[in-house]
Amino acid sequence: xxxxxxxxxxxxxxxxxxxxxxxxxxxxxxxxxxxxxxxxxxxxxxxxxxxxxxxxxxxxxxxxxxxxxxxxxxxxxxxxxxxxxxxxxxxxxxxxxxxxxxxxxxxxxxxxxxxxxxxxxxxxxxxxxxxxxxxxxxxxxxxxxxxxxxxxxxxxxxxx
Amino acid sequence: xxxxxxxxxxxxxxxxxxxxxxxxxxxxxxxxxxxxxxxxxxxxxxxxxxxxxxxxxxxxxxxxxxxxxxxxxxxxxxxxxxxxxxxxxxxxxxxxxxxxxxxxxxxxxxxxxxxxxxxxxxxxxxxxxxxxxxxxxxxxxxxxxxxxxxxxxxxxxxxx
DNA sequence: AGGATTTCTCTTGACGTCAAGAGAAACTGA
DNA sequence: TCAGTTTCTCTTGACGTCAAGAGAAATCCT
Numbered sequence: 001x002x003x004x005x006x007x008x009x010x011x012x013x014x015x016x017x018x019x020x021x022x023x024x025x026x027x028x029x030x031x032x033x034x035x036x037x038x039x040x041x042x043x044x045x046x047x048x049x050x051x052x053x054x055x056x057x058x059x060x061x062x063x064x065x066x067x068x069x070x071x072x073x074x075x076x077x078x079x080x081x082x083x084x085x086x087x088x089x090x091x092x093x094x095x096x097x098x099x100x101x102x103x104x105x106x107x108x109x110x111x112x113x114x115x116x117x118x119x120x121x122x123x124x125x126x127x128x129x130x131x132x133x134x135x136x137x138x139x140x141x142x143x144x145x146x147x148x149x150x151x152x153x154x155x156x157x158x159x160x
Numbered sequence: 161x162x163x164x165x166x167x168x169x170x171x172x173x174x175x176x177x178x179x180x181x182x183x184x185x186x187x188x189x190x191x192x193x194x195x196x197x198x199x200x201x202x203x204x205x206x207x208x209x210x211x212x213x214x215x216x217x218x219x220x221x222x223x224x225x226x227x228x229x230x231x232x233x234x235x236x237x238x239x240x241x242x243x244x245x246x247x248x249x250x251x252x253x254x255x256x257x258x259x260x261x262x263x264x265x266x267x268x269x270x271x272x273x274x275x276x277x278x279x280x281x282x283x284x285x286x287x288x289x290x291x292x293x294x295x296x297x298x299x300x301x302x303x304x305x306x307x308x309x310x311x312x313x314x315x316x317x318x319x320x
Numbered sequence: 321a322g323g324a325t326t327t328c329t330c331t332t333g334a335c336g337t338c339a340a341g342a343g344a345a346a347c348t349g350a
Numbered sequence: 351t352c353a354g355t356t357t358c359t360c361t362t363g364a365c366g367t368c369a370a371g372a373g374a375a376a377t378c379c380t
Contacts, residue, residue, distance in 0.1 A: 002313060003320060007237075010222040015286070022293040025305055026196065028312040033193050034239050035319035036186065052366065062170040071329060077167075079194050084367055086330050091365090108328045108375040126175070133182040139318040140311065145185055148311045151304055152188040153162060158299040159195035160163060212336060232358060244337055246360050251335090268345040268358045 004028050036136060043132040047125040054129070056088050057097060057122035060114045067114035070103060074112065097121060164188050196296060203292040207285040214289070216248050217257060217282035220274045227274035230263060234272065257281060 004027040008020050037051070044054050059077045060067045075085050089112055092098040097118035103109040114122070137145055164187040168180050197211070204214050219237045220227045235245050249272055252258040257278035263269040274282070297305055 002317065004313075004316075007222065010224070014222050014224055018286070018290045019294070020290065021305070021309075022297045023290060025297060025309045025312065026200075026293055028309060028316050029193070029196070031239065032312055032316045032319070033189070035316070036189070040186075050366080062167065062174050064170070064174055072327085075328095079191065080366095081368055082329065083331075083369080087366070090330095106328080106376075110329075126178070130178045130180065130183060133186055134179070137182045137185060137315070139315055144311055144314070145181070147307065148315075149181075149185045149188065151300065151308045151311070152185065152192055153164075154304070155297070155299055155308075156164075156188050156192045156195070157162065159192070210336080230358085231360090235358095240336095241338055242359065243339080243361075247336070250360095266346075266358080270359075 002028075003031065039136055040129070040132065043128055044125060047121065047128060049121065049125050052084075052088050053092055053097070054122070054125055056085075056092060056112075057114065057118055058126055060098070060112065061119070061122045061126065067119065068101070068111045070106075070109045070111055072109065092118065162188075163191065199296055200289070200292065203288055204285060207281065207288060209281065209285050212244075212248050213252055213257070214282070214285055216245075216252060216272075217274065217278055218286060220258070220272065221279070221282045221286065227279060228261070228271045230266075230269045230271055232269065252278065 004024055007027060008024050011018060011020050011023070041051050044051055049057070055078055056074060059074055060069055063069055063073075071082070071085050071089060074089075075082055078085070080088075089098060089100070093100060096115055098112050099115055101111050101113055103111045140148065164184055167187060168184050171178060171180050171183070201211050204211055209217070215238055216234060219234055220229055223229055223233075231242070231245050231249060234249075235242055238245070240248075249258060249260070253260060256275055258272050259275055260270050261273055263271045300308065
């Protein structure tokens with residue numbers, strides 16, 4: 001009997017016409033998401049980064065040298081709107097983590113590149129972040145993690 | 161090979177020292193969450209409600225007649241801060257969905273109650289919302305939904 | 321070649337959230 | 351009893367997000 005079970009019990013009493021099984025699943029999903037987000041942001045904050053900033057730096061880092069992508073490329077990788085991406089790049093530029101350089105191939109566009117400072121920050125942060133991710137799922141056995149990953153993959157496939 | 165697999169492949173090339181299996185699970189979790197949130201908000205918006213507003217109205221509704229709770233009770237149910245809850249109640253009060261009434265039992269506190277308009281809005285919205293929730297998980301078989309729910313419950317239990 | 325369309329980034333304004341803390345009322349213990 | 355502590359709500363200021371759209375460059379089509 002967890003928090004979500006108590007919510008479902010209330011609905012069953014008040015609206016017995018509703019079939020609330022999916023609400024249970026989605027309710028647990030949502031609460032779990034809030035806990036995971038909090039823990040992930042806490043660790044990134046220890047390295048001076050927000051999740052928004054980290055996502056951009058990590059996308060640049062994993063794209064490989066010379067660690068440069070256009071805002072449009074970053075956009076395609078991150079499920080946010082263009083206005084959000086502009087804001088993220090602005091913040092990172094202010095703190096010297098990235099720089100905007102001219103895109104020789106396209107005058108409408110620009111390239112966002114990691115600075116040495118940004119590269120150092122993301123190398124340090126990603127190591128801690130990956131360790132933290134291990135910790136966050138360690139309550140599940142390897143087989144359970146595999147099973148959960150498979151189910152998430154299947155459901156995710158219906159949206160992308 | 162989905163979007164998350166491509167991210168993991170990049171990391172494996174750039175940072176082969178990292179074990180990115182948990183990143184895959186959490187990455188799918190995060191992307192799925194974004195899709196689910198978008199769909200849920202779309203349906204609630206059709207009924208004139210944000211998710212924030214709906215959560216408060218739904219909490220009041222499922223608490224049973226007379227549909228009144230203190231901000232603190234609402235806080236305990238919703239994983240947000242007190243400032244956020246004040247703002248949510250303010251917005252709902254502006255649109256006439258809830259009203260603040262004196263709490264006879266505690267002078268520091270107040271009771272937030274559904275108005276007839278708020279009750280009508282939430283009854284309509286919750287029906288559509290539950291239908292939508294069914295739709296969102298229907299790509300999984302009943303057994304898979306059960307399995308996913310169990311795994312989420314187990315992992316969630318480590319945080320609450 | 322050049323007008324129409326598309327692509328790409330940025331701007332604006334509104335919204336929801338949090339962290340930190342203030343103020344008022346209720347408890348608690350000597 | 352009453353000073354100190356706790357509880358409860360609200361305020362403030364900053365942040366991240368989105369939707370809608372503007373402006374500039376590239377591309378397409380005749």
